[in-house]
Amino acid sequence: MNESRVIEVKQNILSHNDRVADEFRKQRREENMFLLDVMGSPGAGKTSFLLALIKQLRQNPEVNIGVIEADLESDVDAMKIKEAGIPSVELNTKGVCHVEMGMMQKAYSAFGGKAFDYLFLENIGNLVCPADFDTGCHKRVMLLSVPEGWDKVCKYPPMFAVVDALIVTKCDYLPLNPDFDMKALYEHARALNPNLTIFETSARTGEGFDAVAEWLTSQRAALLA
């Protein structure tokens, strides 16, 4: 197998994907819709993060929120979102390790033109591949859970480099993880990405979600300004 041929195929896929993503992002902006791509390892707490964040945002009863729930298979997460009364669409990648624009467009159209202020994409649990694929969202965040360990920033740098915000999740586990060096995480993450916004949260205690909701609200306001 010719390696340069593989690289060429991948580059073709990515540049096509980027063009479609730019167009999609512009269209959603025209509809006053703010899209957020939520990425992270399996078990980083993406669904719990979304549930806690949406609860916070809904303190404003006029806000309209939707969720696209991506999974290789199964509707475990999609059911949790539906049970919370949040309009959602299940995006089944059929084993593919990331979300790309073809899937995103199809999932979006399944809402049938519904108007949202915020549309969240829960990406596939994978700290590597989704970093390469633009999903047409306006901002991207990644979750890193305390039990995973702070040193993931050294071992999986691409994801930390491409996101707008890093959400440290499961901070209620900190007392059990004396080795979790928050200072080192901040330093290494900002060395890769100087403008990175960082939040410390716990979906269990609710810690940090006021700050995340405030950040998101201001990001949307800036987009629509």
Add this chain to the structure above:
Amino acid sequence: MNESRVIEVKQNILSHNDRVADEFRKQRREENMFLLDVMGSPGAGKTSFLLALIKQLRQNPEVNIGVIEADLESDVDAMKIKEAGIPSVELNTKGVCHVEMGMMQKAYSAFGGKAFDYLFLENIGNLVCPADFDTGCHKRVMLLSVPEGWDKVCKYPPMFAVVDALIVTKCDYLPLNPDFDMKALYEHARALNPNLTIFETSARTGEGFDAVAEWLTSQRAALLA
């Protein structure tokens, strides 16, 4: 971009990789060397698992053990293995989300013909992509940590389907995770993979490593029989 062309390229890569892997596996068998591929999410505890397992295996002072430490970047894990006095080679995939045979052969040759009874590959932290790529090992195990949640078996089935053993790690976290349904994990995992061997471990307390070492010893004996 033509999707069927992408699928064709991927299938070519995989079938070439499978052929090289079979040959590699046979050669190591002839040298009485047993290879184990250790897979799992970022932060599942792969390095801690290896350190605890090797400590257990070394109760037999005659056993020779080596480790191939794969990472996208950084030598964080490789240093931990080196500090424990274990011969190791760092395999840097330069951002690639899995290990394939070209990398494996290069890493193996860096040992310069050293004789090992056991050679461990710590694969890239990724619960999706490595499932597709045969690394020429004799057996494959995956780690699932308690903080990740039992339901990962529903959401990432391919990995559970291809491995020989599932190692549940960080079991010392169980009292903190009343939602972790061990019975459901066993049931779902064995529905995907009826012959799956399952271990419950904690690298912190040492729980379960006698059983894993015993399993590994018997797997090697069966290979060489």
